[in-house]
Amino acid sequence: MADREFKTQLGTRTNTSGGLAVIHELFNENQRNVTDAKMVIVITDGKPNSDKEATIPNADALKADGVKIMAIGVGDDIRRDNLEDIASEPYERYVFTTEDFEDLIARTEDMVQTACRNVEYLSCPEQESNDRIVDAQHAAIEKAIASLLETNEVLTELDERCNVDPCPSCFTRNDEFRSCYKAVPAAVDWPEADRLCAVLYGARLASVNTAEEHHYIKNQTFSSEDATSAGITKWWVSGNDLANHGTLMWAGDGHSVNLTVTGDHAHHCVLMDGTNHLNLVRVACGASHGFVCEKNY
Structure with missing residues (x-):
């Protein structure tokens, strides 16, 4: 801590303003280094009653010169607002009240620790303090930039994942229907076609x-070269009424078939007939045809 000067005035009056004036003179006489801490601890057991009008101006003069004032009131005859009139802010750090001098002695260590923390803070040279502030600001900025870069990496990774083509290779993609389609020119029956879509493509x-x-x-699925060059003209789709004869359902998604389907009701599986404008037609499930797979996303 800084050097301490002691000034004792005995008597029945509380001349707080006089004590502050004397301390101010001592600081000025010593011409202390501007980087040294300057702190005054005022201990009083009464209200200012001697030259009391000068109490606040004398305290303000000290504070204007960079002096921190800790005000400690002892006893019942103390008004906290009188202490705050002369103390530095924040008051929770610079204003204390005690019941009596025994209580003051018991709390001395806490007050000394508070005073020393305040002095330690004050004793830093201005440039050093500014440097610390700048360093802290730079550290905060660097931390923020690092956080932004990390966030950007995460967002980029998520964006890349979102933009990965959800369609298997050689499928055509339609975002409106959120589905991918592929015409497979392999002649198999309806059950085998459905199985191959699942095994080969997860569809x-x-x-x-x-x-x-x-x-x-x-117009899109059958434009691929492999679909048109194999000579296959009929293509299985998932429509069937195997579970409930007479009620066609799409096995791929469980929806009812609402489009027009021609053909003999004695047959239970649906295909797209290339000899009839690729319209939907009922045929026997055991016949061998190409098939169209669909994968939703």
């Missing part, structure tokens, strides 16, 4: 729920 036979989807499959 199912296609479900043709709307006229728009039917139009898309007819």
